[in-house]
Amino acid sequence: MNWFIAFLGSSIGKKLMMALTGLCFCLFLSIHLIGNLTLYGGKAMFLSYVEHLHALGPLISVAEFGLLTFAIIHVSTGLILFWQNLQARPIRYKVSKRAGGRTIGSSTMPYTGVLILIFIVIHLLNFHFIDHSRQTVFQAMNYTFSALPYVIFYTSAVIVVAIHVSHGFWSLFQTLGANHTKYMPAIKGLGIILSVIFAAGFGFIPVYVGFIM
Amino acid sequence: MISKTINLTLKVWRQNREEKKGRLENYHAKDISVDMSFLEMIDVVNEDLTKNRKEPIAFDHDCREGICGMCGAVINGRVHGHEKETTLCQLHMRHFSDGDTIVIEPWRSRAFPLIKDLVVDRSALDRIIAAGGYISVNTGGAPDANGLPIAREVAETAFNAAACIGCGACVAACPNASAMLFVSAKVSHLALLPQGRPEAAKRVQAMVRLMDECGFGNCSNETECEAECPKGISILNIAWLNREFLKAEFS
Ligand code: HEM
Ligand code: SF4
Numbered sequence: 031m032n033w034f035i036a037f038l039g040s041s042i043g044k045k046l047m048m049a050l051t052g053l054c055f056c057l058f059l060s061i062h063l064i065g066n067l068t069l070y071g072g073k074a075m076f077l078s079y080v081e082h083l084h085a086l087g088p089l090i091s092v093a094e095f096g097l098l099t100f101a102i103i104h105v106s107t108g109l110i111l112f113w114q115n116l117q118a119r120p121i122r123y124k125v126s127k128r129a130g131g132r133t134i135g136s137s138t139m140p141y142t143g144v145l146i147l148i149f150i151v152i153h154l155l156n157f158h159f160i161d162h163s164r165q166t167v168f169q170a171m172n173y174t175f176s177a178l179p180y181v182i183f184y185t186s187a188v189i190v191v192a193i194h195v196s197h198g199f200w201s202l203f204q205t206l207g208a209n210h211t212k213y214m215p216a217i218k219g220l221g222i223i224l225s226v227i228f229a230a231g232f233g234f235i236p237v238y239v240g241f242i243m
Numbered sequence: 244m245i246s247k248t249i250n251l252t253l254k255v256w257r258q259n260r261e262e263k264k265g266r267l268e269n270y271h272a273k274d275i276s277v278d279m280s281f282l283e284m285i286d287v288v289n290e291d292l293t294k295n296r297k298e299p300i301a302f303d304h305d306c307r308e309g310i311c312g313m314c315g316a317v318i319n320g321r322v323h324g325h326e327k328e329t330t331l332c333q334l335h336m337r338h339f340s341d342g343d344t345i346v347i348e349p350w351r352s353r354a355f356p357l358i359k360d361l362v363v364d365r366s367a368l369d370r371i372i373a374a375g376g377y378i379s380v381n382t383g384g385a386p387d388a389n390g391l392p393i394a395r396e397v398a399e400t401a402f403n404a405a406a407c408i409g410c411g412a413c414v415a416a417c418p419n420a421s422a423m424l425f426v427s428a429k430v431s432h433l434a435l436l437p438q439g440r441p442e443a444a445k446r447v448q449a450m451v452r453l454m455d456e457c458g459f460g461n462c463s464n465e466t467e468c469e470a471e472c473p474k475g476i477s478i479l480n481i482a483w484l485n486r487e488f489l490k491a492e493f494s
């Protein structure tokens with residue numbers, strides 16, 4: 031067991047935790063998005079999706095527990111990495127230029143990460159920690175997105191998620207050691223496509239509910 | 244033929260051994276031939292400083308032909324200057340224009356303590372090599388040249404990794420001051436070849452552990468190292484390093 035703790039504490043061990051939990055979040059977001067798309071089928075279809083989801087009962091609790099655990103691991107490890115990386119260069123350069131490696135996504139990982147965390151808390155307060163006996167999720171959503179600031183906030187937040195994923199997706203494969211001259215261009219492309227799908231798919235829902243529906 | 248000359252303003256990081264803090268100081272580099280290398284340009288400035296009884300700028304160098312890995316500084320925010328795959332000694336002044344201001348700073352990393360001016364202590368890289376960046380060959384007769392067949396592509400890939408000159412530019416260029424590109428080049432170079440396999444697991448564990456102890460940052464796959472490495476070492480090596488490490492830890 032000691033070797034395992036030591037492994038998790040190593041630089042590559044910490045990165046592995048980020049990669050595996052990050053991968054799970056990408057999978058979760060994909061499933062979450064597919065579920066949310068039932069909205070475009072109308073109120074009845076959406077509520078039936080919600081009902082079916084909740085009918086899974088204990089499975090849902092297991093998934094929630096898993097996601098919460100992964101979130102704690104991802105956030106705490108991410109913050110430790112961020113802190114250690116700042117410490118690794120106590121004196122900064124007076125002039126510093128990029129050589130073409132960094133992207134908007136890669137250079138903002140900790141910042142987009144913290145923004146996502148704030149968003150997730152607010153999102154759960156809006157839709158999860160509400161009195162479900164007095165309103166359906168659909169009503170809560172209608173109520174939230176009737177306020178323009180909320181529409182703007184949610185749509186911006188998913189764009190932040192997309193920026194995080196634009197680097198995170200290919201990066202997790204590199205961390206797992208799955209970089210190959212033949213496949214990496216496809217993985218990188220898939221990461222960009224995935225982030226655009228997340229941004230457009232989730233981002234349009236508040237606009238649709240608030241203004242079109 | 245008299246070559247074209249240019250005049251430059253240098254802002255150079257000056258810091259004595261005893262000083263806790265350094266500063267950028269201004270110098271004029273006059274009548275610099277564009278055929279000179281960056282280091283020769285500093286030589287000219289240093290001649291001048293010496294003549295005027297001032298302390299010359301300390302900088303590391305040795306081969307001056309891009310093979311030893313001793314030279315290196317951050318030039319206007321770019322490691323080894325802005326030219327692709329060049330060491331500082333191979334950066335020529337023709338890449339600068341008359342009247343340019345050039346900011347020159349040392350490698351910045353907690354693991355590379357500053358010695359003086361542009362000279363930093365890179366012995367952390369040597370310690371990582373000493374931890375496992377070798378193969379143990381006990382004495383005996385020289386092996387038969389064709390006794391160990393190695394596929395051409397494998398030999399080429401290992402050779403590309405072996406091109407690392409240990410300059411530390413990857414650390415200097417990394418936003419996290421991580422040494423992963425250097426360590427990965429050394430690990431791949433040996434792990435790809437049959438002679439390196441017997442000790443591969445032990446080697447990668449020892450080298451990564453030592454890298455962590457030296458105070459380098461963690462790799463975030465920013466890929467700035469690959470973009471700045473004078474020897475074009477690929478981040479594919481970092482993926483292989485991760486794989487070797489995971490394999491070693493879980494077996
Ligand atoms: C929707 C939620 C999220 C998803 C899909 C996600 C996904 C990912 C992925 C795939 C990676 C790449 C891992 C690797 O390079 O191996 C990553 C890295 C990172 N994430 Fe997240 N993440 C999410 C939320 C968060 C949150 C809430 C934080 C909070 C601080 C965070 C902070 C970070 C940091 C700092 C890194 C970079 C770690 C490093 O390479 O040094 N992420 N994320
Ligand atoms: S990997 Fe490249 S930049 Fe890093 S030490 Fe080796 S030669 Fe220098």
Ligand code: FES
Pocket residue numbers: 303304305306307308309310311312313314315330331332333
């Ligand atoms: S002085 Fe040897 S590589 Fe530049």
